[in-house]
Amino acid sequence: MTIRLTLLILLILPVNLVGQTYLRSDINNLWIPVSSSRTEANDLGNWLGYNYGLYNLVHGEGSTNFPSIYGHALTMYSSSNGRGWQLDHSAGTDDYYLRHFNLDNSFYGSWRQLVLKEDNGNIALSSGGNFLFNRGFGVNGSYFSVGETISGAYTVIGNNAIVSPTENKILYKNTGPDGASALAMGYHYGLKYFVASNQVTKTAGTEFVTPSSPSSNSSLAFHIGLDMNVSIPNGELYVGNNALINGNLEAKKVKVTATPGSVPDYVFQPNYKLQTLNELEAFIKENSHLPNIPNAKEIETNGQNLGDMQLKLLEKIEELTLYLIEENKENSNLKKQITTVRGENKELRRKNSKLENQMTELVKRIENLEKKKNEN
Known part of the structure; x- marks a missing residue:
């Protein structure tokens, strides 16, 4: 049927002569007068050699329920069952519409806009519309869509999500418990991904998100702004391999996982050989860095592993803790010795004082004896 209709459209050209509408056949260049009579339309269809007739060809006001009140309508139908279609053009625009009908029961389907390729090769879709992927007959609902919001502010790729035909919103496509996601690309806010x-x-047709509204941020998975900044406000970023950042990394928290056995609690084990301070001093004088820590040239050349470096620094902190514990023990012993010496000194001072008193008393006695001797 499609081939026949296509050929028929190519074979006939309309013209108005003295108020009468005619069609010219490219087969024999004959001009055929046409009216809205179904019989004459059947005659035209039989004359062209097909079991299809031209029901009407209207110039001026469009067909019933056509999107614009001015346009052109071309109607084709089958003379055997009254089924056919209408092609209409909205005057002053490049918009074409198609609908199907059945003359026997006066059924007319909805007008559907045709998507046509422009002269520059682009395929245009009006703002507020969606390209929908139909998975076939007997499949409930379609999910994939591509559309543009009514203002053109966002181009949207959606799954179970479509753009609103009247507002700058993204709506749910289907009714049910299925999830939804939409990738919104805009000239004001960059790229946003909602889930x-x-x-x-x-519920189909209800609001999913308004991309420009802060109230939709609870559904925002990530956002790449026009300033090239990336934000993930509600989730986690998982990188399976390497992530390269040519710049600064700022974060409130950084979590680095460690392999079993790499955390240096082994420093506190009884069999751990801790260098003496004299040995440590000698190593530093010779190498200008701490043991088990890369030197400046290695770090400048190869960079440093944040997790490994944190563990090495923790090792040094734990070793330093052992040094401090040992130093504290020595200080405690010295304090005890000092306390003992102070006690001994105090006893010596007491004894010295007693001796001094005895010496003073002895001197007085000697002086008294000499005085008595001199008196005699």
């Missing part, structure tokens, strides 16, 4: 979980039932 909705499958734990809550959604």
Whole structure:
């Protein structure tokens, strides 16, 4: 049927002569007068050799329920069952519309806009519309869509999500518990990726997110701004291999995991050989860095592993703790010795004082004896 309709459109050209509408056949260059009569349309269809007739060809006001009140309508139908289609053009625009019908029961389908390739090769879709992927007959609902918000502020790639035809919003496509996601690319805010979980039932046509509204940030998985900054406000960033950052990394918390056995609690084991301070001093004088710590040239050349360096520094902190514990023991012993010496000194001072008193008393006695001797 498609081939026949296509050929028929190519074979006929309309013209108005003295108020009458005609069609010219490219087969024999004959001009055929056409009216809205179904019989004449059947005659035209039989004359062209197909079991299809031209029902009407209208110049001026469009067909019933056509999106614009001015346009052109071309109607084709089958003379055997009254089924056919209408092609209409909205005057002053490049918009074409198609609908199907059945003359026998006066059924007319909805007008559907055709998506056409422009002269520059682009395929245009009006703002507020969506390209939808149909998975086939018997499949409930379609999920994939590509659309643009009504203002053109966002281009949206959605799954179970479509753009609103009247507002700068993204709506749910289907009703049910299925999740939804939408990648919104905009000239004001950059790229935003929104997600909705499958734990809550959604209703088709209700709001999923408004990309420019802060109230939608709870559904925002990540955002790449026009300043090239990336934010992940509600989740975690997982990098399976290497992440290269040519700049500064600022964070409130950084968590580095360690392999079993790498944490230097072994320093506190009884069999750990801790260098003496004299040995440590000799190593530093010779190498100008601490043992088991890379030197400046190694770090400048190869960089440093943050996790490994933290563990090495922890090792030095634990060794320093042992040095301090040992130093504290020595200080405690010295304090005890000092206390003992002070006690001994105090006893000596007491004894010295007693001796001094005895010496003073002895001197007085000697002086008294000499005085008595001189008196005699």
